[in-house]
Amino acid sequence: MKKIVLVLALLGGAGVLYWYSLDKSAAVGPRVKPIPNVVVTKAGVQTIRDEVEALGTTRANESLTITAKVTELVTKMNFDDGDVVAKGAVLVQLQDSEHRAKVQVAKVKVGDAERELERIRTLVTNKTVAALERDRLQTQIDTSRAELEQAQAALADRTLVAPFAGRLGLRQVSPGALVTPSTPITTLDDISVVKLDFAVPERFIPQLNPGKMVEAEAVAYQGQVFKGKVISIDSRVNPATRAVMVRAEIPNKDAKLLPGMLMKIRLIKTSREALMIPEAAVIPLQNRHYVYLVGSDNKVERREVVIGLRKRGWAEVVEGLSEGEAIMVHGILKVRPGDEVKPEMNERFSAAVATEGESAA
Structure with missing residues (x-):
């Protein structure tokens, strides 16, 4: 009998606690969903370029090896290693x-x-x-x-002169030496302008014309861009590589570029203005692309866009977006269309992306 009474008392206590919790939850009301913070940026117009990347080798504008026409003794050397000489300067005097x-x-x-x-x-x-x-x-x-x-x-x-202005190389003979027409005395290079030869796949031939701009970088000068233009295209395609040789010309007033240097080249085929957004803002879904926009009421809107050219973290929007519209970059996975958000303009993120875009362009 006492056990039955104890069980009934426990059940009664549990019931009281249950109804108490129901009354408390009813008093508090439904839980409110927090408004998420998201990072947004504005779609803007940038200059984009359609370009071809290649590797090329520099060549002197004019280059030769100084040799004698006759077999004779050297009586005088009028230059030192690396001298810059003018056209007609006397370099070597033979007997x-x-x-x-x-x-x-x-x-x-x-x-x-x-x-x-x-x-x-x-x-x-x-x-x-x-x-x-x-x-x-x-x-x-x-x-x-x-x-x-x-x-x-x-x-x-018997008098060897410089046929053109340029920089001399290392001296290979000394006064008193007997030189012959096959004896290299030194080299002479005109590097006020350097020529840059590089191969381009044959499919780009219709877009290759003299005057196209090129940008080149050398390992020796990290971060420095040397600009020039295409001056000629070879008349033949290499049947082994299916590529055509292109020659560009780069001003070299500071004589930083030397013949034989390997350079990374960007041949700019076209350049135009386009509406660009960070690639992180694009949501791919099968063969379609979407972006999340934040309106003036801080509500999220999903919109389909047509993507064009992609460039190092950036994507061109051909249709579906206007300049100045705010699009979400970070926090996309936390929201759904119609949700209210707290947008934040991350200036450091925008600046970093912009810098990257400019370097890519």
Whole structure:
């Protein structure tokens, strides 16, 4: 009997607690859903470019190896390693005493023949001397002049001059050395402008024209962009690589770029203005794309958009969005269309994305 009474008392207490909890929950009312914080940014117009990336090698605008035309001893070197020289500057002097003497002898012969011809000119007019003698002397003068030109050319071959302005390389010979036409003395490069050769797939040939802009970066100068333009396209496609060689020209006033450097190139095919948004704001669903917008009433709206070109964290919106509309970038998974949100403009995020977009462009 006591057990039955104890069980009834426990059941009664449990019932009281249950009804008490129901009354308390009814007094508190339904739980209120918190308003989520989201990060938004505004769709803006940016300059985007359709470009082709490639690797290329720099070449000097003009380049040659200085060698002698004759076999002769070096008597004087007029340059040091890396000198910048002007066109016509004397670089190397070879032994030329014998050829100077030959030039002098030739000049004497010419002068003697000219004087003798002058003496008999009046005699030929008066028919005292036959015209045949005059012709013989004229032939002798012509021959002497030819010998003089030959001697002067041989003398000039003993003086090596710069055929164009540029920077010299390392000196390979010393005074007193015997050089031959196959002996490299030094190199001369005109690098005021460098040529950049690179291969482009043949499918881009219709869009390749002289004047297209290029941007190039070298490993030696991280972060620095060198700008130039296309000057010519090769007339043949490589059958092995199915690519055509393109040559661009880059100003190099500071002489930072040297021949033979490897450069990463961006060939800009087209450039235009487009409405761009961060790629993180795009929600793909099968073959469609959506974005979440936040209106003036802080309500979320889902809208379908048409995506165009994508570029390093950015996406072009072709249809479905207007410039200046606020779109969600962070917090998309926390909301549904029609929800109220607390939008925040994350300036640091926007600036970082903008910087990335500009570098990509």
